[in-house]
Amino acid sequence: MTKHFWQEEFETLGKKDLQKLQVERLNATITNASRSSFYSKLFGKKNIQPGAITDIAQIAELPFTTKQDLRNHFPYGFLTLPKKDIIRLHSSSGTTGNPTVIFHNRHDLNSWANLMARSLFCAGVRDTDVFQNICGYGLFTGGLGFQYGIETLGALSIPAGAGNSLRQIKLMRDYGTTAAHAIPSYLGRLYEVFEAEGLDPKKDTQLKTLVIGAEPHTDGQRKRIEEMFGVKAYNSFGLSEMNGPGVAFECTYQNGLHIWEDAYVVEIVNPDTLQAVPDGEYGELVMTTLDRQAMPLIRYRTRDITRILPGQCECGRTHRRIDRITGRTDDMFIIKGCNVFPMQIEGVLMKIPEVGSDYMITLETMNGVDEMVVEVEVRNDWFQGDIRRLDKLSKTITHQIRDEVLAKPIVKLVEAGSIPKSEGKAIRVTDNRKNGLN
Amino acid sequence: MAYEVSIFLENKIGHFERITHVLKEAQINIRSMAINDTANGWGILNLIVNEPQKAFEKLSAKGISVALRPVIALEMRDEAGGLDDLLMQVAQAGVNFNNAVGRIIQETQTAILILNIEDYQESIDKLSKQGVKILDDQTVYGKS
Numbered sequence: 001m002t003k004h005f006w007q008e009e010f011e012t013l014g015k016k017d018l019q020k021l022q023v024e025r026l027n028a029t030i031t032n033a034s035r036s037s038f039y040s041k042l043f044g045k046k047n048i049q050p051g052a053i054t055d056i057a058q059i060a061e062l063p064f065t066t067k068q069d070l071r072n073h074f075p076y077g078f079l080t081l082p083k084k085d086i087i088r089l090h091s092s093s094g095t096t097g098n099p100t101v102i103f104h105n106r107h108d109l110n111s112w113a114n115l116m117a118r119s120l121f122c123a124g125v126r127d128t129d130v131f132q133n134i135c136g137y138g139l140f141t142g143g144l145g146f147q148y149g150i151e152t153l154g155a156l157s158i159p160a161g162a163g164n165s166l167r168q169i170k171l172m173r174d175y176g177t178t179a180a181h182a183i184p185s186y187l188g189r190l191y192e193v194f195e196a197e198g199l200d201p202k203k204d205t206q207l208k209t210l211v212i213g214a215e216p217h218t219d220g221q222r223k224r225i226e227e228m229f230g231v232k233a234y235n236s237f238g239l240s241e242m243n244g245p246g247v248a249f250e251c252t253y254q255n256g257l258h259i260w261e262d263a264y265v266v267e268i269v270n271p272d273t274l275q276a277v278p279d280g281e282y283g284e285l286v287m288t289t290l291d292r293q294a295m296p297l298i299r300y301r302t303r304d305i306t307r308i309l310p311g312q313c314e315c316g317r318t319h320r321r322i323d324r325i326t327g328r329t330d331d332m333f334i335i336k337g338c339n340v341f342p343m344q345i346e347g348v349l350m351k352i353p354e355v356g357s358d359y360m361i362t363l364e365t366m367n368g369v370d371e372m373v374v375e376v377e378v379r380n381d382w383f384q385g386d387i388r389r390l391d392k393l394s395k396t397i398t399h400q401i402r403d404e405v406l407a408k409p410i411v412k413l414v415e416a417g418s419i420p421k422s423e424g425k426a427i428r429v430t431d432n433r434k435n436g437l438n
Numbered sequence: 439m440a441y442e443v444s445i446f447l448e449n450k451i452g453h454f455e456r457i458t459h460v461l462k463e464a465q466i467n468i469r470s471m472a473i474n475d476t477a478n479g480w481g482i483l484n485l486i487v488n489e490p491q492k493a494f495e496k497l498s499a500k501g502i503s504v505a506l507r508p509v510i511a512l513e514m515r516d517e518a519g520g521l522d523d524l525l526m527q528v529a530q531a532g533v534n535f536n537n538a539v540g541r542i543i544q545e546t547q548t549a550i551l552i553l554n555i556e557d558y559q560e561s562i563d564k565l566s567k568q569g570v571k572i573l574d575d576q577t578v579y580g581k582s
Contacts, residue, residue: 380504383504383505384444385445386482386507387481390476412479413478415502415503416503
């Protein structure tokens with residue numbers, strides 16, 4: 001008998017049963033969260049009693065958790081367990097200020113790997129596939145997150161890592177890669193390298209499935225990728241605060257991303273009023289973990305804007321679907337798969353006395369690759385007319401920004417006074433990207 | 439000591455004109471110019487002008503990144519092989535330079551080669567020993 005689901009007993013639960021499971025798990029999560037110093041104080045103040053939830057709609061009575069809370073209580077304020085029970089952390093980049101760090105115990109990693117395997121299965125990946133993970137390993141969740149998922153699913157994993165297009169192509173051809181995961185903007189670049197090598201991925205590889213995510217993209221860009229590589233491409237959504245990849249995933253019907261409601265409570269709220277909006281309306285995604293022990297998060301404001309797609313999916317999965325992410329309620333942007341806040345760039349520049357603190361960030365597609373161009377003013381009183389000194393300064397800024405946000409910028413020195421001064425809410429980021437796919 | 443005027447310049451339409459306009463307003467005469475371009479969208483504009491100090495002040499006042507850098511001006515024969523012979527002497531003197539600009543002086547049938555160097559006094563000594571003629575500031579800046 002052909003298997004249609006990774007875990008039919010969870011994936012096809014009726015609405016009532018799913019909500020009952022959510023209520024049970026939410027109560028357990030609140031009890032567990034109360035062991036952390038952050039939630040014990042918060043719940044004490046708001047007089048929240050463990051076990052008080054009887055209907056999942058009551059979640060709206062609980063307070064929100066924000067990224068700032070995570071930073072303020074860095075590093076261990078959200079831990080519910082002694083450190084000896086923790087076996088891995090994933091952290092945002094950053095050398096200035098507190099990073100966002102998430103801790104996992106063994107249960108959490110198994111749960112994540114299972115959700116990731118379920119996600120891949122739902123996109124049609126099977127244990128017979130050869131899966132190449134074209135994605136940075138390390139603190140970034142896309143590497144290890146997919147790795148454990150592929151292994152749990154039982155496909156042959158190729159932990160290729162990011163970049164080095166010629167090697168990626170060789171791996172694909174040597175081992176008959178049938179499925180791969182990459183950020184969408186990189187696939188445009190990879191296709192150009194195929195072409196430059198006189199190869200056609202449609203004929204010269206066995207690729208049939210691509211998983212794309214970690215970067216905003218449109219349906220048009222997905223279709224373009226599908227045409228270039230002769231594959232089906234599926235949208236993957238995740239964020240490190242909710243583990244990483246494997247939070248929501250497209251099934252083979254490609255009509256929205258099933259968000260795993262046995263593992264997360266999903267709310268869409270108006271970012272101004274913080275009240276729930278009806279299904280179908282856009283708002284900020286708010287998520288609560290239901291199956292995480294070491295570091296549960298309750299009503300976490302993701303800042304991602306999306307909506308619930310009303311109606312049932314033909315695939316038979318009952319977990320609701322979210323639409324692709326259309327934007328952010330803060331100024332974070334994603335480049336080369338890295339989350340970047342303009343404040344991080346500002347922090348780096350403020351420590352370099354040779355340049356002013358005004359800056360402009362432009363996101364551009366150059367030769368099929370998305371680049372972050374950072375324009376910085378040279379200070380008049382530092383200028384000595386020496387081209388080598390300026391070159392060195394330019395390199396220093398490049399390296400320091402790269403160390404901070406992990407994505408390498410293109411630094412452009414500009415004349416003093418040419419960047420608008422920061423008065424109130426100056427717009428520092430202009431996005432001209434085409435994702436290399438238009 | 440003669441100076442060249444070095445200016446930070448972005449490779450954008452209208453930026454060069456902004457500089458030349460300031461100099462025109464101040465009635466400053468440009469005797470020679472060279473642009474050192476980088477691949478990064480900016481470069482350094484090096485000018486020899488009749489009044490370098492005034493140019494520096496006027497440009498600074500407009501918020502432009504500008505610096506005065508000492509240069510050495512060498513006399514060169516205005517004929518085939520003139521530059522080659524002179525460079526041979528500069529090399530024999532063991533003097534290294536960052537950038538160079540050449541121009542002819544019509545009234546004397548000679549040419550001058552202007553070098554931007556790092557060890558100013560030491561280089562002058564070496565070049566003098568080698569028998570290279572070093573021109574005075576007024577010859578470098580030309581008649582006002």
